[in-house]
Amino acid sequence: QKVSVEVLDHLEHLALVDFRDSEGVERLQKAIQFADQLHEVNTDGVEPMDSVLEDRWCLYLREDDVTEGNCTKELLENARETVEEYFVAPPGNIPLLKLEEQNTYLQGS
């Protein structure tokens, strides 16, 4: 079954990455096909494994002591747009264009 255009569009919004062309979509289709082989395996009664260290280690909490920081200047240096100690972003709360409004590959498909 092919992935619907709605799902493809949804993925582009979630990932904030575009498929760009038919090759991109084909790549996803192949990836799904490949992953479908998992369903051949019987996993009844098997618990999902989050970490290979599950038996050995539990997350520990350290003391709430400040051990590092004070590196505002260094961190801001890597950003392209800053104002005083702020990272500057374009206006938020403006959703990406809906599928019908776009001029991308998906819209044409």
Add this chain to the structure above:
Amino acid sequence: AALKDALRSQVSAALKEGRVTPTELCQRCLALIKSTKFLNAYITVTEETALKQAEESEERYKRGQPLGILDGIPIAVKDNFNTAGIETTCASNMLKGYISPYNATVVQKLLDQGAVLLGKTNLDEFAMGSGSTDGVFGPVRNPWSYSKQYKEKSIPKSHSEDKEPDWVISGGSSGGSAAAVSSFTCFAALGSDTGGSTRNPAAHCGVVGLKPTYGLISRHGLIPLVNSMDVPGILTRCVDDAAVLLGSLAGHDPKDSTTIQDDFKPFELPNLTDVSKLSIGIPKEYHAPGLSSEILAFWSKAADLFKNAGAKVVEVSLPHTRYSIVCYHVLCTAEVASNMARFDGLEYGHRSDVKDSTESMYAATRREGFNDVVRGRILSGNYFLLKQNYEKYFVKAQKVRRLIASDFGKVFRSGVDILLTPTTLSDAAPYTEFIQEDNRTRSAQDDILTQAANMAGLPAINVPTALSERGLPVGLQFIGRSFQEKQLLTVAKWFEKQVQFPVIQLEEVKRHDSGVFQQQKSASFS
């Protein structure tokens, strides 16, 4: 001392005795890097800081106070490790020009012991790939492409307009690091290993590639791909050197909560002479489709080697092996989708000029910054994580992961000490042939023998074994029990001594290494 020497046994002694100085070593390596530029192994060469570090090391040796075996030793680091004040690109447009504000823990450890950082090595973009061909700085060339051994076996081209030998890939994704070590431009290099990214290029470039147990070495500062599988990898020219590096890097790091808290004691490898108490397992499923008959033969010979030396060699089964690559594909893309979300142009890295809205800026930044491979994995990962797919794919893959890990557990509990498998399906392919298939297909093919160890978090090592018909390196892989690196490396060292893998014969190296040549014909020193 020659650039070919082993760290612990030779170079270290030479430095202590003053037969060679750290600045000499550093200068020779830098000169060799320049004359092997065509390999494209390095993205950044930190000439000034390296020389400064070498001078400081020299001062310490003069005072008789070296910091340890690594003091003054030139090393290289894969460009997905953060290095303070030095560009860290991950071979991606997304991080071009990004100057790390800090050192990864493993880098800091090396520097604290006086190692000399020569530069950052090339890789597949964001460590996604098995050829080191998909980075923005171009592909890495396997030094063996230019070796006497390969050229002798090459069929001369009938049309001689192409004077360039048909160069072969270095493997990936830590191809730059493997090529750097293989071409003698450094004594050791850091790579990373998520699905085989250290062992694969090690096999193709004829060097030792160690993937330590997950949780042994800190990932703090290693730009993450798959948090539950990534480990820093170690590339050296002999097993003893890998043990030295491991000793300097392993241990709990409070900055990485996935490192175990047990104390790690660095060790020297014993010279094993009696293997009769050893039980070597040969997993039959690793006779994978596509395995070249050559490698199958070497694998067989290796098993016989152990048998004839008195070890117990048994065939074992890891029944879920053929699903491990599928499982990896799902878990990897899912974690990648999550890890790549941090790249939005706001705090670091590339930022698009689009400024209509935050979201459109993010989308444009990511479109401009990531290559097809990265974008493809992000999209696949997001698909598998969709509410309607989560149980079906992601959780299912996590369940299969447990089955794969327990396959190994069963085999090790049955008395097997070490598993012996091939590392790659064949020797290195020519670049023109390799790029015929897309990255995902290639990775799926090439990772098949290496990535189950990442699934289970087990330590694994590639040991260069022999040269193929084409004159290229072939390696074999040993997989050990969790946190039993000492046993794993001891066996690997024994094997290395038996096979006496030949030293690469490179014109460039000969030119730079004139001086005191050791009488060594092989890469295995003891």
